[in-house]
Structures are given as structure tokens and as C-alpha cells.
Amino acid sequence: MLAAGKNSKRRATRLRDPEYTRERLLQAAFREVYRSGFQSASLDTILASAGVTKGALYYHFQSKEALGYAVVEEVIAPDVRGTWLRPLQSVKDPIDALIGIVQGISVRPEVVRGGCPLNNLAQEMSPLDAGFRKRLAIVFHAWREAVASVLREGQTQGSVRRDVEPTDAAGLLIAMVEGYGSLAKNAQDPKVMKAGIRNIVDWLRSLRPPGNRKRG
Amino acid sequence: MLAAGKNSKRRATRLRDPEYTRERLLQAAFREVYRSGFQSASLDTILASAGVTKGALYYHFQSKEALGYAVVEEVIAPDVRGTWLRPLQSVKDPIDALIGIVQGISVRPEVVRGGCPLNNLAQEMSPLDAGFRKRLAIVFHAWREAVASVLREGQTQGSVRRDVEPTDAAGLLIAMVEGYGSLAKNAQDPKVMKAGIRNIVDWLRSLRPPGNRKRG
DNA sequence: CTGCCAACATACCAACCAGTATGTATGGTA
DNA sequence: TACCATACATACTGGTTGGTATGTTGGCAG
Numbered sequence: 314m315l316a317a318g319k320n321s322k323r324r325a326t327r328l329r330d331p332e333y334t335r336e337r338l339l340q341a342a343f344r345e346v347y348r349s350g351f352q353s354a355s356l357d358t359i360l361a362s363a364g365v366t367k368g369a370l371y372y373h374f375q376s377k378e379a380l381g382y383a384v385v386e387e388v389i390a391p392d393v394r395g396t397w398l399r400p401l402q403s404v405k406d407p408i409d410a411l412i413g414i415v416q417g418i419s420v421r422p423e424v425v426r427g428g429c430p431l432n433n434l435a436q437e438m439s440p441l442d443a444g445f446r447k448r449l450a451i452v453f454h455a456w457r458e459a460v461a462s463v464l465r466e467g468q469t470q471g472s473v474r475r476d477v478e479p480t481d482a483a484g485l486l487i488a489m490v491e492g493y494g495s496l497a498k499n500a501q502d503p504k505v506m507k508a509g510i511r512n513i514v515d516w517l518r519s520l521r522p523p524g525n526r527k528r529g
Numbered sequence: 530m531l532a533a534g535k536n537s538k539r540r541a542t543r544l545r546d547p548e549y550t551r552e553r554l555l556q557a558a559f560r561e562v563y564r565s566g567f568q569s570a571s572l573d574t575i576l577a578s579a580g581v582t583k584g585a586l587y588y589h590f591q592s593k594e595a596l597g598y599a600v601v602e603e604v605i606a607p608d609v610r611g612t613w614l615r616p617l618q619s620v621k622d623p624i625d626a627l628i629g630i631v632q633g634i635s636v637r638p639e640v641v642r643g644g645c646p647l648n649n650l651a652q653e654m655s656p657l658d659a660g661f662r663k664r665l666a667i668v669f670h671a672w673r674e675a676v677a678s679v680l681r682e683g684q685t686q687g688s689v690r691r692d693v694e695p696t697d698a699a700g701l702l703i704a705m706v707e708g709y710g711s712l713a714k715n716a717q718d719p720k721v722m723k724a725g726i727r728n729i730v731d732w733l734r735s736l737r738p739p740g741n742r743k744r745g
Numbered sequence: 746c747t748g749c750c751a752a753c754a755t756a757c758c759a760a761c762c763a764g765t766a767t768g769t770a771t772g773g774t775a
Numbered sequence: 776t777a778c779c780a781t782a783c784a785t786a787c788t789g790g791t792t793g794g795t796a797t798g799t800t801g802g803c804a805g
Contacts, residue, residue, distance in 0.1 A: 331752065350653060352569045356793060367794085368754050377793065426656050435715040436652045437566060440642050449715055484712065484721075485728045489701070492708025496700065499651040499665055505700075512701045545771065545782060572763060583764085584784050593763065 335373045337363045342380050343388045347430050350437050351381050351445075378444065381434075385448040389430050393452050398459045407467035408517055411460065415490070415513050420503040428498035432491045457483045464520070474522050482520065489513050551589045553579045558596050559604045563646050566653050567597050567661075594660065597650075601664040605646050609668050614675045623683035624733055627676065631706070631729050636719040644714035648707045673699045680736070690738050698736065705729050 341363030345354040356377055360367060374380040397414060404410040419425075427433075431452055438445035460483035467473030493509030557579030561570035572593055576583060590596040613630060620626040635641075643649075647668055654661035676699035683689030709725030 334753080349657060350566065350568065352566065355791075357791085366754050368798095369752075371794075372752060428652065428656070432711055433652060436644065436649060436711060439715040439717065440644070441565060446715065446717065453712065453715060481724065481728055484709075484724065485705070485732075488705055488708030488712055488725060488728075490708070491711050492704030492706070493700075495648055495652060495707050495711070496669065496704055499655045499662065499669060501655065501662065508697065508700065509704060512697055516701075547782065550783080571761075573761085582784050584768095585782075587764075588782060 331373070334365055334369055338365060338370060338373060338380065339384055339388055343384050343430070346381065346384060347427055347433065351434060352437065378442070381438075382444055382448060385434065385445065385452070389434065390448075390452045390455075393431060393456055397456050401459050401463050404463060406472050407463035408472060408521055410463065411486070412514050412517050415510055415517065418490070418506070418510060420506045420510070422501075422503055425497045425503045425506050426501050429491060429494045432494060453487070457487055459483075460486055471522065473520055477520055486513070486517070489516070547589070550581055550585055553581060554586060554589060554596065555600060555604055559600050559646070562597065562600060563643055563649065567650060568653065594658070597654075598660055598664060601650065601661065601668070605650065606664075606668045606671075609647060609672055613672050617675050617679045620679060622688050623679035624688060624737055626679065627702070628730050628733050631726055631733065634706070634722070634726060636722045636726070638717075638719055641713045641719045641722050642717050645707060645710045648710060669703070673703055675699075676702055687738065689736055693736055702729070702733070705732070 338359070341359050342354070345359045345362055348354070356367065356370065359380075360370060370380070374383065396417075400414055401407075401410055431449065434445065435449045435453070439449065440446075457480065461479040464473050464477065464479040464482055468475055468477070468479070489509070490513065493506060493513070497503070497506035497509065554575070557575050558570070561575045561578055564570070572583065572586065575596075576586060586596070590599065612633075616630055617623075617626055647665065650661065651665045651669070655665065656662075673696065677695040680689050680693065680695035680698055684691055684693070684695070705725070706729065709722060709729070713719070713722035713725065
């Protein structure tokens with residue numbers, strides 16, 4: 314039936330590899346939810362994007378809701394961990410590290426237009442579904458705690474001002490990142506995000522103790 | 530047919546007052562869109578909330594999209610003008626005025642849980658519908674310009690630091706407000722918004738020239 | 746070779762969606 | 776009093792939704 318099955322070697326087993334199918338579903342669901350929101354992302358569109366059928370979906374997930382939860386836990390959360398948590402493990406200068414991450418935020422047009430997947434889902438689903446809300450809150454909390462943690466370390470080693478409240482500052486940083494993300498998404502303009510990144514970086518520099526200021 | 534029509538005086542004309550019906554539709558649409566997003570707000574729900582029927586809706590608006598556009602222009606935009614633009618007209622101290630507005634942001638649970646109507650719609654519809662995007666961008670632009678304007682005035686009269694770039698600072702303020710709004714909406718917790726307001730106010734105070742600092 | 750179960754595919758469903766076609770009451774005008 | 780446009784109300788439609796019931800296939804145990 315499948316023409317590709319003729320000359321495929323061991324890769325043919327993928328045609329019946331449940332983990333592979335599950336992963337395809339998760340990625341497709343993420344794409345469509347990212348594009349049009351969870352509620353408006355139809356199962357048929359997700360299935361078409363994944364290249365599987367409804368039977369496969371409901372074999373792996375018991376509902377659309379469950380699929381959405383899995384997207385949060387298995388796609389969005391790992392993405393935040395990779396972008397914010399891992400780079401903050403064992404750094405020498407927290408401010409430098411945070412500046413590096415913020416400057417590494419993508420300003421490609423399609424990313425700016427799509428916004429932050431975490432924030433998108435939180436905005437849409439937090440008031441409507443407690444299951445989404447809790448899972449997203451866990452991600453936000455881990456994010457803030459990771460930032461607050463390096464700021465505390467920076468304070469003990471003298472690279473961060475003592476009068477900074479780490480948790481507050483971490484929350485402010487996240488609010489700035491998400492806020493500028495929203496503005497840039499509405500403007501559909503990478504320039505807005507670039508300007509935002511500059512302002513956030515300036516603010517991050519202001520967290521250094523007086524006299525310890527590096528370049529600028 | 531209507532029992533209430535018996536003893537109603539001139540108010541009975543409201544039963545056939547097109548402007549009144551239109552306004553009810555706008556308010557109901559705003560409520561439902563605020564509750565569940567534009568795409569997920571069904572016309573039947575809006576109509577039930579407004580207490581009118583589909584015939585009335587399609588007499589006043591040519592489509593659901595047109596109704597949504599009208600909500601932006603006739604409900605959301607005036608709300609932002611009333612909250613941010615009007616209070617900033619002819620103030621003596623811009624920083625004080627901005628602090629006053631920020632501290633006036635509602636922290637009632639239902640408002641925190643619902644988030645900012647402007648940001649909600651922008652997040653949902655900006656990438657999907659240019660008509661929404663443009664109308665919302667106009668509101669954001671007016672908001673930022675109003676803040677930037679008072680900051681410029683403050684600079685000429687000496688109540689705002691000269692090294693502050695008014696447009697940048699205005700954008701940062703809005704990003705903070707919307708960003709904290711998002712975090713508080715996800716947390717479903719007024720405390721998050723209160724903490725955000727304190728941090729924003731602290732940042733606003735830092736815009737004052739050195740030596741001109743009032744209380745704190 | 747045979748059964749059997751995991752891993753899907755296909756066909757179908759009631760509910761709901763935005764939108765439309767048509768009916769009707771009302772107040773003003775001639 | 777007859778007429779008529781305005782301002783709706785009601786009934787209906789084709790298409791889409793998430794979900795289900797049932798059919799089919801591949802690979803491995805025995």
C-alpha cells in the first residue's frame with residue numbers, strides 16, 4: 314500500500330512504532346495550538362498535520378484535553394527548561410548569564426508573530442481549565458525560581474546588588490519578557506522585540522552593584 | 530405579548546430602540562469574548578447574554594467579525610482611554626500621575642483572573658486576523674504615546690530624568706503592566722498583581738531625577 | 746502455520762457553529 | 776385607514792466539532 318515501504322530498511326518499523334506516532338501527535342498538536350490556540354485547534358487539523366488518523370490519537374490520548382496537557386508537560390515545559398533552566402546551572406556571573414539568555418531570544422519574524430507558547434496557552438486557558446492552569450503554573454514557577462536562585466547566588470558572591478529581592482526581580486524579568494513578547498506579537502514586528510530586549514538588558518545591568526559595572 | 534409593556538411608560542420605546550439593542554449586543558459580546566476568547570465565544574451565547582435574537586444581531590452587524598471589531602473600537606478602546614489617556618491630560622507631576630494610575634489597577638479576583646481585555650484579544654487575534662491586529666495596535670500606540678508624552682513634558686519641567694528615552698520607557702511600562710497581568714492571570718492570584726504593581730511603582734520612582742526623589 | 750493483541754484506520758454520530766431566509770410586529774407617514 | 780420601512784424574531788441550513796464504534800493490519804508467541 315505504501316510505496317515508501319518498498320525500499321525502506323529498518324525504518325519501516327517506524328510505521329508501527331507507537332512512541333514515534335505519539336511524538337508526531339505531540340509535535341503536530343503543539344504546532345496547531347501555537348498557531349490558533351487550543352480551543353480553535355481542531356483535531357482534524359492536528360491529525361492532518363501529524364499524518365495520522367483519529368484512531369491513533371484516541372489510542373494514545375483519552376481526549377483533546379489530555380493531548381493538550383501532554384503538550385504542556387512534554388513539549389512546552391522541556392523547552393523552557395532548555396532555554397532558561399539549563400543555561401542557569403552553575404554559571405559564574407548570573408547577570409551575564411541572564412543577559413545572554415535574553416539576547417538569545419529569537420527575533421525571527423515568525424517567532425515574534427507567534428509569541429511565547431507558554432504565555433499563549435496561559436492567557437487562553439488559565440481562566441477556563443484548572444488542569445492547564447496548574448501545569449502552566451508549574452512551568453512559570455520553575456522559571457522564576459531558577460532566575461531567583463542565580464540572583465541569590467550572585468548576591469552571596471557579590472555580583473548582584475544586595476538590596477535586590479531575588480524573587481521579585483525574577484518575577485519582574487519574566488513579566489518584562491512576556492510583556493514585550495505580547496507587544497511584539499501584536500505589532501507583528503521584530504523591531505519591537507529587539508527594543509524590548511535592549512531595555513531588559515539595561516535593567517539587568519542595573520542589578521549589578523555600583524562599582525562592579527562591566528562595559529556600560 | 531410582553532407583560533412588562535403594560536405599566537412601562539416611555540421606557541417601553543426601548544423595546545424597539547436600535548441604539549439600545551446595539552449597545553446591549555456590544556456589552557454582551559465583550560463579556561463573552563472576555564470570558565472565553567473571540568473564537569470560542571459563540572453567537573448563541575452572546576445573544577442569550579444580550580437577551581436578543583440572531584435577527585437583531587445580523588441587523589446591526591454584518592458578521593461575527595464585524596461585531597468583534599466594534600467591541601475593540603467601542604468598548605475596549607474607550608476603556609483604555611478612560612483609564613490611561615484622560616488621567617494623563619494636564620498633570621503637574623507625570624510620575625505621580627503614572628503611579629496613581631498603576632496603583633489604581635484593579636486587583637479584584639475576578640478582574641485578575643480575567644486579565645486585560647486588550648491584551649487578551651491581542652494575544653488571540655493578532656496573528657490570525659489583520660483587522661483585529663490593526664485596531665488593537667492603534668489602541669496600544671495611543672496608550673504608549675500618551676505615556677511617552679507626559680514623560681517628555683516631565684523632562685522639560687525637570688520632574689523626569691533626562692537620560693530616559695520617553696518612548697522606550699513608555700513601552701517598558703506597558704510591557705510590565707501586561708506582563709504582570711499575564712502572570713497574575715495564570716496564577717489566578719491578586720497577590721501576584723499586587724507585587725507587580727509595587728515593582729512597577731518602584732521602577733516609576735527611579736525615573737525621577739536624583740535629588741528630586743519624593744518619599745522613598 | 747495459527748491465534749491474538751497492540752496499534753492503528755475508517756465510518757459514523759449528535760451537538761454545535763456562523764450565517765441565511767423568511768416571517769412579523771411596530772411606529773410613523775400619506 | 777392603508778401603507779411601509781424599520782427593527783427585529785423564528786426557523787432552518789450546510790459545514791464542522793470532539794468523540795465513538797467498529798473494522799483491519801502487522802508482528803510475535805506458541
